[in-house]
Structures are given as structure tokens and as C-alpha cells.
């Protein structure tokens with residue numbers, strides 16, 4: 453088990469990230485002991501009611517001690533690069549999120565040459581976009597599965613195809629399944645070979661629950677009380 457800057461289980465199993473900018477959610481999920489990192493974006497910042505990207509990102513880093521993605525808001529390469537220079541200096545755990553556009557590719561190419569060039573290429577909706585960001589030097593390719601499903605497409609197929617392409621040609625870029633809507637997406641992403649899955653807190657809560665577990669536990673405790681009375685186990 454590795455405990456490096458890229459997650460508790462780096463290099464061993466699929467990493468599990470929380471998709472949120474809500475520090476309380478991060479704190480709760482981290483306490484479960486299964487959280488490797490966090491992804492944020494401007495919409496999630498808006499939902500969390502904060503515009504202080506640096507303070508929020510560093511507060512989250514302090515909790516998870518793993519990869520935390522913070523997104524640029526510039527749309528031109530020069531602006532993205534300038535933002536990335538600042539964001540990546542905040543902490544060794546911070547990844548800069550760059551959208552998959554022409555300007556984004558230029559920025560990824562440049563940032564990937566830096567010694568601290570940790571890049572999460574975002575808003576990916578096709579294996580070709582994933583291929584391009586991998587070629588440009590991104591560390592992660594974030595594929596937005598749920599948004600494709602919402603549009604009647606097969607989002608998970610893009611994860612599968614990207615996995616096959618990266619494996620076929622040996623791209624070191626990691627496949628990140630994003631825009632996860634429900635626990636079945638997580639199962640499919642694991643089976644499709646995603647390196648990382650980022651889930652909203654609600655999905656994480658659903659993943660651990662089963663009515664069979666609750667019923668089973670209730671039954672065990674009831675049976676124990678029958679033989680041992682109401683007291684605790686001696």
C-alpha cells in the first residue's frame with residue numbers, strides 16, 4: 453500500500469475521489485478512510501457558496517492529503533498557463549484542471565513540461581479528445597459519463613474506448629470517470645478499467661448502503677440479545 457501524494461492506494465487499485473467543493477462533505481467522506489482525492493469545478497464552488505478557490509482548495513488538501521483538482525477560468529492558453537502557474541504552487545497535492553479545447557491543448561502541452569505540471573484535462577466527451585489530451589501531456593483525462601448519458605449517448609463506452617487506446621499505445625495518462633450519477637456508474641467504471649472515479653457525496657453514501665446489511669445486522673443483534681440479554685458482549 454502506497455501513501456504518496458497521489459493517494460492512499462496509489463498504483464494499486466482504482467482511486468476514489470469526491471466530486472465536491474463542500475469542505476464538510478470532504479471531511480465526512482475522509483473519515484470513512486476510503487477517500488483518495490477530490491475534484492472541484494466552478495459550478496461546485498458556486499454550490500458550496502465560495503469564490504475563494506485557493507482557501508477552499510487548501511482546506512480540502514489539508515483534509516485529504518491527496519490529489520485535489522482546481523479549475524482555471526481563462527479560455528485562452530496564455531491565461532490558463534498563468535492561472536496554472538499560481539494554482540500548482542499552492543501545494544504538491546493540487547492538480548490544475550484544463551478544459552479540452554484548442555487553447556486548452558496548447559496550455560496542457562506547456563504545463564506538462566514543468567516539473568510540477570500536474571494536469572487534470574476536463575470536459576472530455578470522446579476517445580479522440582482523450583487521445584489528444586494524453587498526447588499533449590495531461591496526467592488525468594476526465595470523461596464526463598453522466599452528461600453523455602443525459603444526452604442519450606453511452607458515456608461509459610467512451611471510458612472503455614479510452615482505456616483500450618491508452619493501453620494499446622502505452623499512454624501514461626490516467627482515465628478518470630467523472631460526472632457520475634449513481635452507484636451503477638461506479639461499478640461500470642471499475643469494470644471498464646477507469647484508474648480514478650470521482651463521485652458526488654450522495655453517490656458515495658448510496659454505495660455503502662444496503663437494506664440487506666441493515667436487516668442482517670438487526671437480526672444478528674436481536675438473536676444475540678436472546679442468548680445474552682440486553683447487556684453488552686462480556
Ligand code: E4P
Pocket residue numbers: 471491492493495496574594596598599630631632650
Ligand atoms: C469532474 O471533475 C466534474 O467536476 C464533474 O464530474 C462534473 O459532473 P456533473 O455532470 O455532475 O456536473
